[in-house]
Amino acid sequence: MYGLNGVLAITLLKKILHKFTFLRSLKTRIFLLLLIVGLIPCVSMRYAILQNYEQRAVSIRTSDITTQLRILANHLITYHYLQDTSSEVINAEINQLSTLYDGRVMVINSDLRIVKDTYGISENKTIISEEVLRCAKGESASKYDRDNGYIEMTIPITETVASGELEDAQRETEIVRGVMLVSASTDSIMATLDALSRQALIIEAIVILAIVVASVMAARVLIRPFEKITLALDNAQEGYTNDPICVNDCIETEHIGDAFNRVLGRMKVLDDSRQEFVSNVSHELKTPITSMKVLADSLISQKDAPIELYQEFMEDIAAEVEREDKIITDLLALVKMDRTVADMNITEMDINVLVELIMRRLRPIAQKKDVELVYESVRPVTAAVDEVKITLVLSNLVENAIKYNREHGWVKVTLDADHQFFTVTVADSGIGIPADSLDHIYERFYRVDKSRSREIGGTGLGLAIARNAVLMHHGSINAESTEGEGTVFTVKIPLSYIGG
Ligand SMILES: Nc1ncnc2c1ncn2[C@@H]1O[C@H](COP(=O)(O)OP(=O)(O)OP(=O)(O)O)[C@@H](O)[C@H]1O
Ligand SMILES: [Mg+2]
The missing domain is CATH 3.30.565.10 (Histidine kinase-like ATPase, C-terminal domain)
Known part of the structure; x- marks a missing residue:
């Protein structure tokens, strides 16, 4: 299945390459290849670094807030804040926390009633959300909402009480007295991320520019031997030179040159043999005719040559005609077989x-x-x-x-x-x-x-x-x-x- 897909993909790629003339140039292909090979690590590195930073920043922020909230939860118990929210110290502490993290802190008692809201809008209201209910059972949770730019956390407010009778006096139990619901802004993290992203983009643009320049140069350098060999072939074809083609810039062009020299050599041999053949044919065809002419001329010049001489010369002429005929027959047989x-x-x-x-x-x-x-x-x-x-x-x-x-x-x-x-x-x-x-x-x-x-x-x-x-x-x-x-x-x- 994958094999078939691979073949289809290659066929499609070949068709695309064939359709767009500029993609058929080796220079363009080398340039594009180097560009892609350079770009992929560059872009993926930027993406990975930024994402890694964001994850780490959010996790540090979450653990910071958790520590702060645990301390605050102890204070809430110590000052019986869930029963009486008038404590100046605790209120100051809560407000300070909400300012520090640019967020909202809500303190909820065991009846799920909001006893303190730093925004002051939900106090005395009852809150029933999945996180709060789960937290009321002692489970803390945190959630990062990237789109709205905040981290939401729920921390249980627990009190440690001694349980059991005399012999068991040492055993202690954590009882959940309430829940703290906090949402902290991640604007500062986003601001740093933006700044980082901008810097990375600038670096990336510079790197891309460098890759483009390097790719263009590399494509040119790699293609130069082939341009040289094309020029040499053109020169040879136009007859400027009979010297063998020699482009030793790289092994491939050396091979092309050698192969072409072999073809040229063979063409030369063929050309020579054709010329030799033509001159041989003319010579061979002319020889019997020359003999006949000599024989006839000598008969003409002798006014009263005896009949025996005529007889003898005519026999010679007939032999020459036969020879001419054989040469022509043989040549025709050869030409026929050459076809x-x-x-x-x-x-x-x-x-x-x-x-x-x-x-x-x-x-x-x-x-x-x-x-x-x-x-x-x-x-x-x-x-x-x-x-x-x-x-x-x-x-x-x-x-x-x-x-x-x-x-x-x-x-x-x-x-x-x-x-x-x-x-x-x-x-x-x-x-x-x-x-x-x-x-x-x-x-x-x-x-x-x-x-x-x-x-x-x-x-x-x-x-x-x-x-x-x-x-x-x-x-x-x-x-x-x-x-x-x-x-x-x-x-x-x-x-x-x-x-x-
Ligand atoms: N059996 C043979 N013994 C010795 N020499 C030979 C023999 N066969 C061919 N040759 C040599 O090879 C040459 C080429 O032979 P080829 O048959 O092509 O031409 P040819 O006999 O001279 O002429 P034709 O076209 O009438 O056959 C001959 O001229 C001859 O010198
Ligand atoms: Mg023969």
């Missing part, structure tokens, strides 16, 4: 059949290069995959394994699976990939040995396409290689496709 996963066309299929088909298609190329192509299937595997994309992955890997192989070499493709993934490994006995190139082979247009790769043919897009296709299946691709000995590519794909 979204929405284009995935997932079907449940027999992976063994798929791999066998790819192997059959590539066998003539392998034979041409005198490379032995071996396929080993550990178990039957069916999985939900995009057939076109997985075909792209595996044919690129097997193609590479054939292309970058040695004479009389071999390529071994293995298919295995566990309950979650199927794994295809493509191992070859080829030239291998140097360790420092292993991290780069998936980059677009990256080729280990440019001149050699050029001789072999290729654009450096195959592995980029393969990796993208694998990632779209939420799988992984890894390569291990020893230069001069061979390379093993391992592709791991989930058996069932996880969308998103």
Whole structure:
């Protein structure tokens, strides 16, 4: 229940914070928080001190009056005042008491008749009130009436008499002969309380002012590092500086700066790779065209070139056109995969059949290069995959394994699976990939040995396409290689496709 209330309260607070724009400022929040934290003890202290003073003052006044009244009660008995109120001494004493406490003293006898009233208005009247009746039984009482500003007290007038017979002569009994009803003003206490309260208010106002000033200053100081970092970010965004953002005022801003520098770094890498990609694309697209132009120009310049030369050059031109076509097809495949996963066309299929088909298609190329192509299937595997994309992955890997192989070499493709993934490994006995190139082979247009790769043919897009296709299946691709000995590519794909 409390948990629910707490959640509701937090939601409400969040809504309020959101509604009032000024409350969304961290500076305002810090200021308000410090103000509240400072104000609460200040105000509650004033309240507690004043209340404590009032209670103590009233209790001291009550006990003072009680002492005085007890003395007076003894005198009343001694002077038989309840029977005869003419005693000058007692009357003076009673009047003095009433003046001293700025109040009213009434003496009531055992018949509940008022024998003396310092106000002189109720004498000889009978008084029947709960307090008086209780007091007549020996119970004294006091009551503080804050609203009307007085303390009302009832004190029994008792006489001590010896009781019992001879053997019991020592025993004494208190007999209530009358009651004294006194109301004493608390105006003086209130006056002191007012004065104290005024002083406390002044002190409080000064403290509040100090807290406000301190809160404003603290809020400013605390917020300054964040303002600095905002300025630094603005400067970076407007391109005034390429320096890393560094605001070391506090750990939090240091972290923000570090995080932002990392983002900037990554953006720079992306930007660089985009620029490199564009220049690579233009270069790759221009190369076949340049070759074609050279071939055509040389034919044009030779007026009576033999038909055989035409034949040969036209074959070269056709090869270049084919190369251009492959580059464009590969680029389109990459762009398509860069887009979204929405284009995935997932079907449940027999992976063994798929791999066998790819192997059959590539066998003539392998034979041409005198490379032995071996396929080993550990178990039957069916999985939900995009057939076109997985075909792209595996044919690129097997193609590479054939292309970058040695004479009389071999390529071994293995298919295995566990309950979650199927794994295809493509191992070859080829030239291998140097360790420092292993991290780069998936980059677009990256080729280990440019001149050699050029001789072999290729654009450096195959592995980029393969990796993208694998990632779209939420799988992984890894390569291990020893230069001069061979390379093993391992592709791991989930058996069932996880969308998103
Ligand atoms: N099995 C392998 N053995 C040795 N080197 C390899 C192997 N596979 C890839 N490489 C190296 O990685 C580079 C990138 O391969 P990738 O398939 O991306 O491009 P490519 O084969 O050069 O061109 P294409 O776009 O036609 O596939 C290759 O140029 C080659 O240097
Ligand atoms: Mg390739």
